[in-house]
Every structure is written in structure tokens, then in C-alpha cells.
Amino acid sequence: MSQFRRLSDKMLASPQITVADVAAAKEQGVKLIVNNRPEGEGDDQTPGAEIKAAALTAGIDYLEIPITHAGFSHPQVAQLAEALERADGTVLGYCRSGTRSTLLWALARASLGDDPGTLAAAAAEAGYDVSPVRPAMDALAARR
Incomplete structure (x- = not known):
């Protein structure tokens, strides 16, 4: 079972989840699961189609925004912003x-x-370091 880490009152982050984790997510009030992992990235990976099927069966929406080694793009940021x-x-x-x-x-x-x-x-409170994207965060926030 994955450990969900709270980033805000409406956002959790987690390492790779399994089909069984979908039920735990539902119990915690999750309404949308966002898969940021490209398919076939690793042997430890539950296929996105399996997570999606479990999520939809549980009444949870599912969205894929795969992030590869190439990094983040404006369309990916915009897609998650809209979903949030x-x-x-x-x-x-x-x-x-x-x-x-x-x-x-x-x-x-x-x-x-x-x-x-x-x-x-x-x-940081959730155990993650955003310093690799902090300059981009500052630039995005300054546009508002």
C-alpha cells in the first residue's frame, strides 16, 4: 500500500499506487486520481489502465498527465491547473x-x-523538495 502525503487540504501525492490503493483513496475522499507516470517506466508499475478501471469503478475520476525525463511543459501545468x-x-x-x-x-x-x-x-512538510522548479514557480506566480 502506498502512503499518501498531504500537500494541501485538496491535494495528496504518492509513490506508485496499486489497484488496492484506489479503495484507500476513496476512503480518504479522493475524487480524482492523476497518473504522472509514463507507461512502461518500471517493472514495479501497475499499468495505468488497471488503476483507471479501479478508479472509475469506485466512482473516482482518472486523468493521465505523464511526466518523462524531459521535464515539465506549459500544457502539462495548464492541464493539472484546470483539473485542480x-x-x-x-x-x-x-x-x-x-x-x-x-x-x-x-x-x-x-x-x-x-x-x-x-x-x-x-x-517540504510532506517530504518533497520543490527547489528544482522554484524559479519556474516564481515566474508563473508573477504572471498572475
């Missing part, structure tokens, strides 16, 4: 370790005008 704005409840993002999900969340929230310092502190 539309989510009617808690969102769970996952990848191999939870780091890419956290970084994408921080970028998306900064693009929506949240304070980068507050986002960085929340990520």
Missing part, C-alpha cells in the same frame, strides 16, 4: 516516488496565483 480548479474534492497525484506529482502540483498552483514560498513549505 474543476475537482470537486481531494485529488491524488502519483508517480514513481511522488516527486514529479508534487513538482507539477506546485507549478500548477503557482500558475493559479498561489504563493511559491507557501507551496514550497507545504511540499
Whole structure:
């Protein structure tokens, strides 16, 4: 079972989840699962189609925004920002370790005008370091 880490009152991040974790997510009020892991990235990976099927069966929406070694793009940030704005409840993002999900969340929230310092502190409290994307967070927040 994965350990969900709270980034905000409406966002959780997690390492790779399994089909069994979907039930735990539902119990915690998750309304949307966001898969940030490209298919076939590792042998430890539950296929996204299996997570999606379990999520939809449980009444949880599912979205794929795969983040590769190439990094983050504006369309990925915009896609998560829109999903966060539309989510009617808690969102769970996952990848191999939870780091890419956290970084994408921080970028998306900064693009929506949240304070980068507050986002960085929340990520650190959950055990994640957003310093690799902090300059981008600052730039996105400054546009608001």
C-alpha cells in the first residue's frame, strides 16, 4: 500500500499506487486520481489502465498527465491547473516516488496565483523538495 502525503487540504501525492490503493483513496475522499507516470517506466508499475478501471469503478475520476525525463511543459501545468480548479474534492497525484506529482502540483498552483514560498513549505512538510522548479514557480506566480 502506498502512503499518501498531504500537500494541501485538496491535494495528496504518492509513490506508485496499486489497484488496492484506489479503495484507500476513496476512503480518504479522493475524487480524482492523476497518473504522472509514463507507461512502461518500471517493472514495479501497475499499468495505468488497471488503476483507471479501479478508479472509475469506485466512482473516482482518472486523468493521465505523464511526466518523462524531459521535464515539465506549459500544457502539462495548464492541464493539472484546470483539473485542480474543476475537482470537486481531494485529488491524488502519483508517480514513481511522488516527486514529479508534487513538482507539477506546485507549478500548477503557482500558475493559479498561489504563493511559491507557501507551496514550497507545504511540499517540504510532506517530504518533497520543490527547489528544482522554484524559479519556474516564481515566474508563473508573477504572471498572475
